[in-house]
Amino acid sequence: MSSELVQVLALLGVAIAMFISGRPRLDAVALIMIVLLPLTGIIDMNEALAGFSDPNIVLVAALFVLGEGLVRTGVAQHVGDWLVKHGGSSETRLLALLMLAVGLMGSFMSSTAVVAIFIPIVIRIAQQTGVAAGQLLMPVSVAGLISGMMTLVATTPNLIVNSELMRHGAEGFGFFTITPIGVPVLLLAIAYMAVARRRLRGESGSTSGGRPSLNDWVDQYKLHDRAFRLAVQADSPLVGRSLEGLGLGPASDAHVIALERQHTLRREVLRVSADTEIRAGDILLLDVESKAFDVPALCERYALHKLPISGAYFTDQSRDVGMAEAVIPVDSTLVDTTGSESRLLAQHGLTVVGLRRGRVTHAHGLESARLKVGDTLLLVGPWQAIRALQTDGHDLVGLSLPQEGGALLAAPRRAPHAVFCLLLVIGLMLSGAVPNVQAAIAGCLLMGLFRCIDLDSAYRAIHWRSLILIIGMLPFSLALQRTGGIDLAADGLLALVGSYGIRPVLACLFVLCSLIGLVIANTATAVLMAPVALALAQHLDASPYPFAMMVALAASAGFMTPISSPVNTLVSTAGNYSFGDFVKIGLPLAVMVGAVSVLLVPWLLPP
Template sequence: MSLELAQVLVLLGIAIAMFVAGRPRLDAVALIMIVLLPATGVLDMNEALAGFSDPNIVLVAALFVIGEGLVRTGVAQGVGDWLVRHGGSSETRLLVLMMLAVGLMGSFMSSTAVVAIFIPIVMRIAQQTGIAASQLLMPVSVAGLISGMMTLVATTPNLVVNGELMRHGEAGFSFFVFTPIGVPVLVLAIAYMAVARRWLPSQRPSAGSGRPSLNDWVDQYQLHDRAFRLAVEAQSPLVGRSLAGLGLGDSSAARVIALERQHTLRREVLRVSDDTEIRAGDILLLDVESKDFDLHRLCERHALHVLPISGAYFTDQSRDVGMAEAIIPVDSTLVGTTGCESRLLAQHGLTVVGLRRGRVTHAHGLENARLQVGDTLLLVGPWQAIRVLQSDGHDLVGLSLPLEGKSLVPAPRRAPHAVFCLVLVIGLMMSGLLPNVQAALLGCLLMGLFRCIDLDTAYRAIHWRSLILIVGMLPFSLALQRTGGIDLAADGLLALVGDFGVRTVLASLFVLCTLIGLVIPNTATAVLMAPVALALATHLGASPYPFAMMVALAASSGFLTPISSPVNTLVSTAGNYSFGDFVKVGLPLATMVLLLSVLLVPWLLPP
């Protein structure tokens, strides 16, 4: 082993250790590696940064935008509503329809985004039918992972593997080359989960009536008698000053969640921050969490008077003031902070008034509650602020809106246009008339032209952390090739199983990728293992396509633990699953997917 290879492997080991520890976050690890790899002398800085010019990076970004267009126009939400209408009360029928819907949507959208969309849908179905949500959520995560096996653009690892093929002078995969494998795997998974769901927790939810209303959340989070409307009198010392002059500070004892202001012809509810200027005649919407808060003293000191409020917790202002439940994902900046400390929520003008962790609901003492992955927050603020946050799925995902927010899809009339853009992009990719990245960019431009999405929302829709992760891991592939690390790994695997035939080598490659995927993200797994797979094919004198395909399939088979994939992490808390639940259900499924892949891949893509 050369000194250069040893240095690269040490850096790779450090990156894996940081991935496992979860500190720092994934994109920061990638940037650290971009800085450190040129220090080995194996690469120069231009080569370390070359990933930013990779067409696949642009393609992934464009697909995020197209997926957001489907969400903003209500296409994604419409699928969930269709399930509620047609699923009935049959657990098996709901499971089948849900897994099919997630598999189909995940074929063209981020699987994490699709699962985040479906978590509140599952909760709603569970409440309506009395079926345990825990028996439906894991099937949703399984279908989300398998959706990555359906099309070329279904998941980032597919594009990474395809890019590696093209860098080696191969033609790359066609758009639907994965589908003959993904469809049987999805059918197998549906049949398996119809049986395996009985091994999952089966606590039944309380009876309900479908999508919750604002009143339902007021009851669930015990928000009664917490809402006050305070009018600012002309002689108030607050007039002309910022909202910080109220002196409420960062405490959650009392917080202004919105402000009503009368304009010439209409009244408007505005989102607020500490810098919001107060005018005479403004009405402050105040949430008072603590029973010890002295509201009378506040009114006397600042010349405010209390106005009547008829609905429970601002429900009589439901046209302007809304609520939403949102889930904290794995890489959220909110993890470890409190709601009061969140710059994100302050920026959007939203307030945390409730927290649900597992099955326990908290509505008091939130200033001391440190947020965790999978927590569900109840947010209150103007509908406009909720709509803006809904388009920013980086730190909070899976926004569940109440009945009153059903019509809040920003561009519902543009749904046919969004579907047209998606179909056009798929058609162009299938036909080969345009390169994939050009077809995707054309779809993004048409989404903007048809006003399915605007530029600001498009930029927010791109998951920059995922792109940085890919860019940061790509130099490892080049460095390992130059130092002989790829050939060393391929030779080692061939020495172990090479005498047992190509199918055994393919199976071993799948197992190795799955094991690596337990501790590092599946995108990084694909970046590292795709060159090894192609080296194996070269050493065997075989076609590279089945070997590349096995890496892509293994990257989408992270069923085994709640940390194998962000998809699993999202459902683990919502479904109250233990680590053992994932192993118990995931290990047999991963084994079956392995056997089916070894059977189908060499048949469809002869080595």
């Protein structure tokens, strides 16, 4: 082993250690490696930055935009509503429909986004049918992972493997090359989860129907008697001052969630921030979390007049004031913070009034509650603020709206146009008339032309952290090839099982990828293992396609731990799962998927 290879392996070990610890975050680790790898002299800075010009990076970015168009136009939400309506009373039918829907949508959208969208849908289904949500959420994450086995563009590792094939002079995979393997795997997973889900704990949901209403959330989160409307009188010392001077910020026991202001001909409900100036005649909409908070004393001190409220928790003002549930994803800046510390929520003028962790809801002590991945937040504020949040970043995903907010979608009448754009992109990719990246960019431009998405939303939809992770890991592949690390790994695998035939080699490759995927992201796994797979094929004088396909399949088979994939991490909290739940459910499934892959891949792609 050369000294140069030792340097590369040492840097790779440092990167993996940082991935496991989660500090710093993944994209920062990738940028650190871009800086450090050229210092070894094995690659230069231009080669370290070459990923920024990779067509597959642009393709991944374009796919994020296409997926956002489906969300903004309500296509994703309509699928969830259809499931709630047609799921029926059969638990097995519900599970099959859920997994099929997630698998289908995940074939063309980010699986993390799809699973985030379906978490509140599953909670609603559990409430409607009495099925334990914990018995449905893990099947959803399994289907989200398997959706990566459905099409070429379903997940980033597929594109990375395909790019490596083309870099070695092969033609690459077709759009549906992986589908004949993904469909049987999905059906197998549905049958397995129909039985295995019963080993998952979880309480049955309460009976309720359809999409929740504002009143349903008021009951669920116990928000009764927390709402007050306080009119600012002309002699109030607050007139001309900012809300910050009132001392009712996010970290207190009471929060001003919105402000009513009378204009010349109409009354308007405004979002608020710390510097919102109070005027005489304004009406403060106050949420009081603690029963110990003295509202009469507040009114007396600041010359405020208490007004009557006819509905429970501002539901009588549902045309102006709304609620939304949102899920905290893996890479959210809200993780390990409190809602009161969120600049995102403060910027939009939204207040956290409820928290659901697993099947337990919390409505008190939220100002000090540390947020975790998979937590569901109940947000309240003006509808305009909720709409703005729908298009802003990735700190909160899976925004679920009540019945009253059904018309809040950014472009609800553009759903047919969004579906048309998606089908056109798929058709262009299948025809081969233009490169895949060109087809995807054309689809994004059409989404903009049809007003399914605007440019600002398109840029925000791109998951830049994921792209930086890919770009930062790509130089490792080149460095390992130049230092002989790829050949060393291939020789080791061949020495272990090479004499037993192609299928044992493929099985060993699947196992190795799965083990690596336990501790690092599946994207990084694909970057590191795709060159090893192609080197194996070259040493065996065999076709590269089955070996590349095994890497792609293994990258989407991370069922075994809550940190194997972002979708697992998302549902681990929402479903109140333990580490052991993932092992006892995921390990047998991973073994079965590996067996099916080893059986089908050489048959579909002869070596």
